[in-house]
Amino acid sequence: MDSVNSDLEEYARRRLKLAGFSVIGYDHPYFAPLDRLRSDFRSRGDTLVSFANYDYLGLSDDARIRNAATMAIAEFGVGVGGSRLVGGERTCHRALEYDLAAFIGVDDTIAMVSGYGTNLSLVGHLLTKGDMILVDDLAHNSIVMGSRLSRATIVEFPHNDMARLEEILKEKRSHFRRVLIVIEGLYSMDGDVPDLPKFIELRDRYNAWLMIDEAHSIGVLGKTGRGVTEHFGLDMSNVDLVVGTMSKAFVSCGGFIGGKQVVIDWLRFTLPGFVYSVGLTPTIAASVREALDIISRETWRVAKLRENSRYFADRAHALGFNIGDAISEGIIPIIFDTSEKAMLAARALLRVGYYVPPIVQLGVPKNKPRLRFFLNASHTKAQIDGVLEALVAATDPARQRAHFSSKAHL
Ligand code: PMP
Numbered sequence: 001m002d003s004v005n006s007d008l009e010e011y012a013r014r015r016l017k018l019a020g021f022s023v024i025g026y027d028h029p030y031f032a033p034l035d036r037l038r039s040d041f042r043s044r045g046d047t048l049v050s051f052a053n054y055d056y057l058g059l060s061d062d063a064r065i066r067n068a069a070t071m072a073i074a075e076f077g078v079g080v081g082g083s084r085l086v087g088g089e090r091t092c093h094r095a096l097e098y099d100l101a102a103f104i105g106v107d108d109t110i111a112m113v114s115g116y117g118t119n120l121s122l123v124g125h126l127l128t129k130g131d132m133i134l135v136d137d138l139a140h141n142s143i144v145m146g147s148r149l150s151r152a153t154i155v156e157f158p159h160n161d162m163a164r165l166e167e168i169l170k171e172k173r174s175h176f177r178r179v180l181i182v183i184e185g186l187y188s189m190d191g192d193v194p195d196l197p198k199f200i201e202l203r204d205r206y207n208a209w210l211m212i213d214e215a216h217s218i219g220v221l222g223k224t225g226r227g228v229t230e231h232f233g234l235d236m237s238n239v240d241l242v243v244g245t246m247s248k249a250f251v252s253c254g255g256f257i258g259g260k261q262v263v264i265d266w267l268r269f270t271l272p273g274f275v276y277s278v279g280l281t282p283t284i285a286a287s288v289r290e291a292l293d294i295i296s297r298e299t300w301r302v303a304k305l306r307e308n309s310r311y312f313a314d315r316a317h318a319l320g321f322n323i324g325d326a327i328s329e330g331i332i333p334i335i336f337d338t339s340e341k342a343m344l345a346a347r348a349l350l351r352v353g354y355y356v357p358p359i360v361q362l363g364v365p366k367n368k369p370r371l372r373f374f375l376n377a378s379h380t381k382a383q384i385d386g387v388l389e390a391l392v393a394a395t396d397p398a399r400q401r402a403h404f405s406s407k408a409h410l
Contacts, residue, residue, distance in 0.1 A: 019361055030357050048355045049383050051373040054248040056220050056330050057301040058378030065251065065290045072286035084279040085269070092285040097256070099292050104218060104226060104244070105236045106258035110267050111285075112274050115215060115245030116142040118255025121273025122243060123182065123211070124149030132176040134168060136160065136183050138190065140213060141363070143182050152180075159187075162198050169206040179208040185217025185228035189364050189372060190324050191331030193221070196232045200239075211241040219249020220330040225295060225302040250291045252284050304377040305330060312375055312384050319392055324368075333359070333370040334391070341395070342369040348394035354387045 059065060072092070081087055093111065100109040112118050123146025127133060131152040135143060138159040147154045153176065157165045165181075173179060181203055183194045196212075203210040214227045222230025227244075229236055236242065241263070246254040257267060267274065295301060306329065313328035322335045336342040339360035346358040349371075360369040371391075375384075 048350070048353055049379075049387065051354065051356045051375070051379075051387060053376075054216065054330075054374050055251055055378075056249045056305055056374070056376050057225070057251075057295060058304075058376050059249075059291055059294065059301075060251045062251075062291075062294065064294060065287045068290035069283040069287040072282040076282035078283065079281055080279040082279070083275060083277060085275050087279070089279055090282060090285070092282050092289070093279055096280070096285040096289050099289050100244075100256050101258060103292050103296065104214075104242060104258050105229075106242065107261040108264040109256045109258040110264050110271070110274060111246070111254055111256040111280055112271075113254050113277055113280055114273075115243075115247055115253070115255035117273045117277070118243055118245070118257060119143050119213060120146040120149065121271055122241070122257055122267070123147050123180070125267075125271055125273075126150065126209075126211075126241075127152040127178055127180055130176065131178040131180070132172060134165065134179065134181045134208070136194070138187050139182055139184060140188065140215070143213060147182075159190075160192065160194055162195055162202070166202055169202060169208070173206045173208075179206065180211060181208050182211045182213070185212050185214035185231075186221055186329065186331060188216050188331060189359060189370070190333060191326035191329065192324070193217075193228060193231065193327055193329075196228055196234065196238075200234070203240075209240040210238075211243065212239055213243045215243070215245045215248055216331060218244045219295060219302070220305065223302070224299055225249065246284065246288045249295065250288045252287045252291070254280055254284050254288070301377045305375060308377065308379050308381075308384065309375045311381060312373065312388075315384065315388050319388060321388075321391070324370075330375055331372065332375065333372045335368050335370045337367075337369075339366075339369040342371060345391060345394045346371055349387065349390050352390045354390055356387065 053060070076090060080090065084093060097109045097111050100111065101107060119140065119142035123133065123143055127150045129151045133147045133150065133152050133154050135147055135154060135156055136159055137156040155168055155172070157168060181199060183199060186193055199210060212228060217227040219225045221228050224230065229239065236258070240259060242258040244256050244258070246252045246256065257264065309328045309330055309332065313323055313326065313332055316323055316332065316334060323332050324335050326332045336345065342358035342360055346356055349356050356371045356373055358369060359372050364370060
């Protein structure tokens with residue numbers, strides 16, 4: 001395999017370089033060994049403290065969830081052997097969907113094997129030629145790709161720019177049969193939120209549908225973690241479709257869609273990613289049900305996540321870091337002016353025990369590379385102080401001496 005330096009190899013080398021890897025060769029701060037990552041570490045030798053995982057409520061190691069998964073394997077095995085529509089479903093499938101519906105406050109939900117695939121299939125399925133999709137230009141790649149699949153006209157509006165969205169609706173609405181507006185509940189790269197009441201108002205005024213991807217907002221926003229509607233004091237009856245993933249606050253994997261009964265019934269018989277794909281494994285159904293139960297009872301988790309996020313944001317701000325428009329709930333970026341600085345900072349953090357991968361080029365504007373921090377309910381203040389101190393040391397050693405002459409805060 002190594003004798004010919006093929007065109008493809010040359011191409012791949014160029015693309016890697018463009019992605020910024022040439023700066024640090026292969027000594028890069030990605031693909032950290034997960035077995036060594038802990039967000040609840042207690043000074044164990046070579047473990048890394050992770051700010052890279054969206055285990056927002058600190059449940060990834062929870063013994064009750066492990067136990068629920070193990071019992072499900074013992075009782076039902078590891079797979080379900082077919083699409084639920086034609087191969088049949090287990091009671092745990094519908095039980096999970098009812099629990100998810102009750103948690104987020106919708107009539108019903110439908111659960112699928114991938115969060116990414118849920119957006120891809122749903123957006124691709126909802127609309128077709130002659131329709132229009134209005135999508136926030138920071139929306140997740142799965143939404144963008146789903147829009148392309150649909151063959152509808154796609155119009156991106158600048159992130160959270162309500163005036164521009166309204167102009168587009170005013171100018172174009174009458175040219176299309178159906179219009180779907182797609183936004184996220186909490187944006188995964190910036191940690192900011194949409195102006196939901198205004199989106200609802202525009203949706204109503206221009207007779208559109210509103211879909212919210214709540215991948216990062218469920219379990220995080222609102223007093224009890226019900227998501228962006230709770231954050232704004234609204235309920236789900238204001239939203240046409242909500243999409244979530246089970247890979248974030250619920251610490252497993254898979255996606256789900258929530259909405260009115262007839263809409264979910266229609267999707268259950270027609271949505272390609274559901275109809276033509278295998279049903280969820282019993283382990284996922286059981287572990288997510290257990291996570292939902294824990295989150296509903298242990299409300300301190302959402303509160304602790306909020307406290308940690310605010311603490312991090314206040315400290316970062318005081319140290320002069322740029323956190324952009326983050327509202328300090330779960331996701332907080334620290335924005336750099338060059339990809340190289342972000343990459344080098346991430347590598348420096350990794351060397352002293354903190355895993356925070358840089359986000360450069362992919363998913364963020366090229367001029368706003370960043371370290372994206374996921375906070376969680378298990379982080380300690382000492383870990384937050386520690387990573388910020390290490391970041392100051394990596395980016396500005398002179399400033400470090402001024403700020404951290406005393407270690408009393410650690
Ligand atoms: N939507 C958003 C906003 C996401 O950030 C992600 C992935 N992080 C997904 C959907 C896809 O979810 P999953 O990783 O569970 O497939």
